[in-house]
Amino acid sequence: MRYGDAVTELGRRERKKLQTRKSISDAATRLFLERGFDEVGVKEIADTADVSVTTLFKHFPSKEALLFDEDEEQESALVAVVRNRGDRSIPMALRDHFVRAAQGHADHPQFEIFQRLVLETPALRDYGHRMWTRHQDALARAIAEETGVPADDVRCAALARFALEAREVIFDREDRERAADEVFGLLEHGWAADQQA
Amino acid sequence: MRYGDAVTELGRRERKKLQTRKSISDAATRLFLERGFDEVGVKEIADTADVSVTTLFKHFPSKEALLFDEDEEQESALVAVVRNRGDRSIPMALRDHFVRAAQGHADHPQFEIFQRLVLETPALRDYGHRMWTRHQDALARAIAEETGVPADDVRCAALARFALEAREVIFDREDRERAADEVFGLLEHGWAADQQA
DNA sequence: CTGAAAAAGTGCAACCACTACACTTTTTAA
DNA sequence: TTAAAAAGTGTAGTGGTTGCACTTTTTCAG
Known part of the structure; x- marks a missing residue:
């Protein structure tokens, strides 16, 4: 070396x-x-x-783990989105991240097939969801740091969890961009109100 | 009969x-x-x-199902809470429901042991969470009806999902009542802002 | 009351994901 | 060169879960 x-x-x-x-x-x-x-x-x-x-x-x-091979990248990407959000709010930055990711996947048709396989196989859907929500702590810590509150703040943990869950709520919809607007709009307003208090 | x-x-x-x-x-x-x-x-x-x-x-x-035997009651309870919320907002009514349920469980020490068993056994925690979030659709429909919007409204689905997930975020905390206030406060403000729009 | 259909229960053999174990082979590094 | 460390192998098992052919119990119509 x-x-x-x-x-x-x-x-x-x-x-x-x-x-x-x-x-x-x-x-x-x-x-x-x-x-x-x-x-x-x-x-x-x-x-x-x-x-x-x-x-x-x-x-x-496990058998399920054979299909989910790239975990750390996603987590650091989430943290980076919060850190480099510019003048956007945290919920809006996350919204943009998800929308952009969904559009990026739409390019490669290979990913559509992968996604359908996961969505249609209960064992895989559950496993993927569990892996995904494992990022809650890292995301919550990043949010807390950016907000200047203790790392274990409950609202940060809640926002992190909700943002991660939002993905699945949105993925089930037809018009995902519109759905993302509404779902993250809810988080945006709640978060902003809490910040002012 | x-x-x-x-x-x-x-x-x-x-x-x-x-x-x-x-x-x-x-x-x-x-x-x-x-x-x-x-x-x-x-x-x-x-x-x-x-x-x-x-x-x-x-x-x-399945083996896990042996421990989770009372499902329908919880679902109808959730729907009832939304229906009979009086002058409270939907998020606040749900908050009260969870806080009251947690306090009710604190009475019987038998339930504490049950809860610890579930929380400490990954397979049970996952299974319980999956069963719990199955109520999302029923809860979302109830919210939609009460709000006077189409049954498949995305914001109703999101609020239902978030409220159900909030339970787990809160359960991991020491002061659950305080945590419930903060977490549901976030949903309350976001929801109220969306309602006015 | 009777006899057949429906449903509940049984025992056995098997499937599949996963693990423990004792072992061989390859790679490393002193 | 050599011995330890690590990767890989085959076998035999465990434990949850299912399919199957079967018996027993309950129901219900004639």
């Missing part, structure tokens, strides 16, 4: 480990999208990735 | 079915509270209730 800390050099071992992980994840994603979550067993995924079932579970804690 | 429709007369068969269901539920609850959810197998519950495992699963869809 010579030129700075940002680029972490990897030894052969870690490179191979990452490669194994990726081949498992790829096999799982492909098979799930092709035939559905419940129609594919872990054994078949392991075989396709050419590893043992034991190895598969050393890399992923 | 002679004296009115409210009391449904049951034949011997349905009475026995209900009795079987109850003995299973009772055995499960007792064993779970005594030794913990993960430390008791369905086989043992079935044996204790003197039924087969097959029968157990004919009455309950």
Whole structure:
């Protein structure tokens, strides 16, 4: 590791480990999208990735986890949105973030299929929702810091939770941008009133 | 069925079915509270209730469901709170409902143990949360009717969802009444602002 | 009262996600 | 060079859950 800390050099071992992980994840994603979550067993995924079932579970804690592989990015993105919101209010900045993300996904049709798979498979919908709401604490802390209140302020926790839940309320609607306006409008007004007090 | 429709007369068969269901539920609850959810197998519950495992699963869809047996009451209670709120706003009526429920539970120490079991067992916490948020649609419809807007109004859905989620945000806090004030205050102001528009 | 249909319950075998274990192979680093 | 650390493997299991063929109980019409 010579030129700075940002680029972490990897030894052969870690490179191979990452490669194994990726081949498992790829096999799982492909098979799930092709035939559905419940129609594919872990054994078949392991075989396709050419590893043992034991190895598969050393890399992923559950069958559902095979499909949700990028978590930290989303969390830091949420925190960044609150931090770099400019002159917008926090709820409005989050609203813009969700709307922009939804539009960005609309580009790649591959993502639409992924989304439908998750929405239509109860186990995946639940798992995804649980992973998503795990960001509540980080988001609440960011909001608290920006607002200048204690990190465990209840209103910040509530706003964080509500904003995260808002996503699912909005995703079920036809006109998502309009829905986002109304739902986040509710949070916006409540939040603004609380701030003045 | 002679004296009115409210009391449904049951034949011997349905009475026995209900009795079987109850003995299973009772055995499960007792064993779970005594030794913990993960430390008791369905086989043992079935044996204790003197039924087969097959029968157990004919009455309950999953191991978790054995502990959550009273669903409809909660839902109708929520709807009733919105309907009979008097001159209070909808968010405030819901706030009172949750605070009162929490205080009512504080009376019976048996309920504290039940609550801790659920909170400390991830599988139960998740299942309970999922059951709880199933009431979103019914609550949203009640709110819409009271407000005089279409039944599928997004803001009503959002308020319903947020109020249901508020419960968990509040339950994690020490001073629940104070937390309820702040969290529902946020919804109250947002909701009021939207109503005037 | 009788006999058949409907429903509740049973025991067994199996499926599937997941884990513990004892083991081999590969990679690392002193 | 070599020994420890880490990745991977196969097997045998656990535990929740389901399908199936079956018996028992309850109902109800003739």
